[in-house]
Amino acid sequence: MIRLVPDHSARIQRSEKVPFTFDGVALMGCADENLAAALMQAGVLHLRNAPGDGAPRGAFCMMGLCQECVVFVDGQSVESCRLTVSPGLAVKSRR
Amino acid sequence: MRDIVDISIVGAGPAGATAALVVGQTECRSLLIDEQRQAGGQVWRAKDRSILSAPATPESRSGDNLRERLAASGVSQMTDTRVWQIERQGEHWVIHTLRNGTAGRLYSRAVILATGAREEAQPVRGWTTPGVIGLAGATALFKQSIRLPGRASVVAGTGPLVFFVASEIRRLGGTVAAVVTPNTRADWLARLPSMMARPDLLWRGGRWVADLMLASVPIYWGHAVKSVSGDDRVIGVTLCRLATDGTPLPGDIGIAADSVCLGGGLAPSIEAAQLAGVAVRYRPDLGGWVSEAESDGSTAREGLFLAGDSCGIRGAVAAELHGQIVARTALRHIGQASASDPALERAYRRASRFGEAMTALSVLRADPIGLATPDTVVCRCESLTRRAIEDEIESGAVSSNAVKSGQRAGMGPCGGKYCQSSVARLIALQENRALSEIAPPTPRPPIRPVPVSALAGDFDYGDLPMPKPAPL
Ligand SMILES: Cc1cc2nc3c(=O)[nH]c(=O)nc-3n(C[C@H](O)[C@H](O)[C@H](O)COP(=O)(O)OP(=O)(O)OC[C@H]3O[C@@H](n4cnc5c(N)ncnc54)[C@H](O)[C@@H]3O)c2cc1C
Ligand code: FES
Numbered sequence: 001m002i003r004l005v006p007d008h009s010a011r012i013q014r015s016e017k018v019p020f021t022f023d024g025v026a027l028m029g030c031a032d033e034n035l036a037a038a039l040m041q042a043g044v045l046h047l048r049n050a051p052g053d054g055a056p057r058g059a060f061c062m063m064g065l066c067q068e069c070v071v072f073v074d075g076q077s078v079e080s081c082r083l084t085v086s087p088g089l090a091v092k093s094r095r
Numbered sequence: 096m097r098d099i100v101d102i103s104i105v106g107a108g109p110a111g112a113t114a115a116l117v118v119g120q121t122e123c124r125s126l127l128i129d130e131q132r133q134a135g136g137q138v139w140r141a142k143d144r145s146i147l148s149a150p151a152t153p154e155s156r157s158g159d160n161l162r163e164r165l166a167a168s169g170v171s172q173m174t175d176t177r178v179w180q181i182e183r184q185g186e187h188w189v190i191h192t193l194r195n196g197t198a199g200r201l202y203s204r205a206v207i208l209a210t211g212a213r214e215e216a217q218p219v220r221g222w223t224t225p226g227v228i229g230l231a232g233a234t235a236l237f238k239q240s241i242r243l244p245g246r247a248s249v250v251a252g253t254g255p256l257v258f259f260v261a262s263e264i265r266r267l268g269g270t271v272a273a274v275v276t277p278n279t280r281a282d283w284l285a286r287l288p289s290m291m292a293r294p295d296l297l298w299r300g301g302r303w304v305a306d307l308m309l310a311s312v313p314i315y316w317g318h319a320v321k322s323v324s325g326d327d328r329v330i331g332v333t334l335c336r337l338a339t340d341g342t343p344l345p346g347d348i349g350i351a352a353d354s355v356c357l358g359g360g361l362a363p364s365i366e367a368a369q370l371a372g373v374a375v376r377y378r379p380d381l382g383g384w385v386s387e388a389e390s391d392g393s394t395a396r397e398g399l400f401l402a403g404d405s406c407g408i409r410g411a412v413a414a415e416l417h418g419q420i421v422a423r424t425a426l427r428h429i430g431q432a433s434a435s436d437p438a439l440e441r442a443y444r445r446a447s448r449f450g451e452a453m454t455a456l457s458v459l460r461a462d463p464i465g466l467a468t469p470d471t472v473v474c475r476c477e478s479l480t481r482r483a484i485e486d487e488i489e490s491g492a493v494s495s496n497a498v499k500s501g502q503r504a505g506m507g508p509c510g511g512k513y514c515q516s517s518v519a520r521l522i523a524l525q526e527n528r529a530l531s532e533i534a535p536p537t538p539r540p541p542i543r544p545v546p547v548s549a550l551a552g553d554f555d556y557g558d559l560p561m562p563k564p565a566p567l
Contacts, residue, residue, distance in 0.1 A: 001309070001310070002309055003265075003306060003309070003310070004302050004305055004306035004309060005262050005265050005266050005302070005303065005306040006266065007265070007266065007267075007268050008149070008150045008266050008267065008268070009267055009268025010268075011148075011149065011150050012146065012148070012149045012150075012241050012267075013146070013147040013148045013149070014145050014146060014147060015144065015145040015146075015147060030143075030145040031144075031145060032143055032144035032145040033143050033145035033240055033242075034143050034145075034236075034239055034240045037143075037236055037239070037240035037242045038240075040236075040242060040244065040245075041242055045225035045226050045327070045328050046225045046327045046328070047225070050223065050472075050475070050478045051476070051477060051478060051507075052477060052478030052479075053472075053478045055223060055472075055478065056224070056225050056326070056327040057223055057225060057475070058224075058225025058226065058227075058228075059225075059228060059232075060227065060228055060229055060232060060475070060513075061213070061214060061228075061229050061232045061513070062228060062229065062232035062233070062235040062236055062239075063137065063213065063214075063231075063232060063235055064130060064543075065213055065509060065512050065513075066475065066509050066512070066513050067476065067507070067508040067509050067544070068475060070508075076196070076546065077544075077546075081235075082130075084143060084144075084145075085145070
């Protein structure tokens with residue numbers, strides 16, 4: 001099949017995978033990758049429960065504004081779309 | 096004595112960064128501030144360090160070029176620094192920042208705000224389901240992390256962005272389940288004359304569409320996503336056709352997907368300028384509420400200038416030229432000789448024409464609230480449904496500020512950025528008023544979340560590398 005937009009996926013080289021955790025669950029992610037992206041890649045989309053109706057929520061704006069991707073790291077609430085993966089990072093959710 | 100910067104520039108996108116490069120050629124003390132880790136803005140966002148190598152794209156090349164020029168120029172940069180308040184104190188502007196969890200203050204004679212744009216949301220049932228990300232947000236995921244939102248994505252939204260996102264998903268090895276756009280082919284044809292100004296961009300966009308067609312990706316012109324299904328992750332979407340006036344027509348189409356990129360166009364980021372006292376006016380053709388500024392960037396506030404998409408969505412090319420124009424205005428303000436450049440202004444006007452044509456296509460033809468059912472969440476932060484907000488309006492809240500204080504719509508952590516235009520639409524509908532009469536709520540500092548612990552100790556700007564003061 002003719003492709004006018006080539007598939008570049010095989011040409012992307014990434015850093016080594018390192019372990020990190022999400023609510024105690026062991027995950028692997030590329031070192032220094034954006035945390036929201038790494039969680040998405042690991043299949044973790046549900047990052048918090050909404051106030052009020054408690055419905056599941058996940059990253060939305062990817063630019064640090066909507067606050068849907070907020071998680072806790074070292075007791076501080078931070079936007080996961082503004083954080084990166086490091087070895088042993090312990091992420092706690094608002095789920 | 097405090098360190099006083101001559102010109103501070105907030106936002107290191109195409110507009111702010113080129114402004115900084117112009118200012119950097121003079122003797123004056125300047126500082127370029129951005130909340131991202133590297134300059135580039137939304138359009139030329141830098142890659143994560145996790146990417147060791149990847150094929151270059153037009154965006155990555157422009158971004159790398161900009162970052163190299165900045166590095167070579169010696170412009171002082173404060174990255175990963177969020178501006179959360181701007182106020183006038185005596186002769187100076189005070190910029191309140193947050194960096195590494197610590198609040199700081201910066202004094203400046205002049206400020207250029209080049210804060211860019213954010214995405215407009217279009218609430219539909221299920222749009223809060225994990226796996227639904229913004230359409231512009233998806234481009235951030237591609238540029239920064241080179242990751243896909245899922246395995247099979249529905250890409251929905253207006254203007255050229257919808258085709259760019261679909262094409263990037265294919266380039267990165269993903270599957271586009273469908274492209275859904277409220278624009279019709281006739282809408283695009285009507286814009287062709289203004290797009291002729293940039294045959295290169297027209298050609299690039301044409302390739303995206305042709306590739307999708309060759310790959311048999313269904314393109315639903317004149318359609319919109321009506322609802323998203325799935326509990327804690329997306330399993331599919333329902334589409335509907337739109338009438339010419341944007342109202343949904345009967346006859347639903349279901350599509351299976353594990354992710355959705357959903358866009359409702361872009362809106363200028365006006366909050367910083369509002370805090371500084373700049374008035375706003377309604378310009379739907381430029382993305383909605385824009386800050387009042389002259390084309391040279393000057394505003395009614397002394398020493399405060401605006402550049403790029405934050406004063407109307409005109410795109411990256413125009414933003415880059417505008418930054419150079421506005422830098423000259425700011426330099427003149429602080430007493431540096433800097434002649435205006437008619438060729439630059441002509442180039443800016445040309446780029447603006449193209450950008451404005453794209454914005455016109457991106458302004459939703461569909462009424463953005465028209466697809467929200469009574470139980471659709473409109474305010475994500477407070478989980479307020481359309482019905483809850485309508486009840487508040489019914490009981491007498493007739494302004495965005497009133498809805499905000501009554502129902503807390505806009506009081507959540509996003510500061511109303513993702514619900515205020517929907518709330519305004521609801522007021523307009525219910526009160527039978529024009530949207531131009533329903534101003535966005537007055538922003539209150541902080542315009543970015545500031546942890547209480549951050550306010551404990553300010554850091555010292557004397558530590559920053561700064562060029563020698565100008566002999567003024
Ligand atoms: C998510 C997103 C993706 C986009 N992708 C594309 C694209 O792929 N192609 C395209 O043609 N157009 C894209 N656009 C449109 C884009 O707005 C313009 O094309 C272009 O980026 C405008 O340049 P600018 O310099 O005016 O603003 P921007 O590039 O948006 O730059 C503004 C900068 O200001 C910073 N900033 C804002 N507020 C603060 C604050 N309070 N404190 C500190 N820093 C702050 C931001 O981090 C950003 O770097 C996108 C827009 C968005 C919102
Ligand atoms: S996804 Fe919106 S703040 Fe992170």
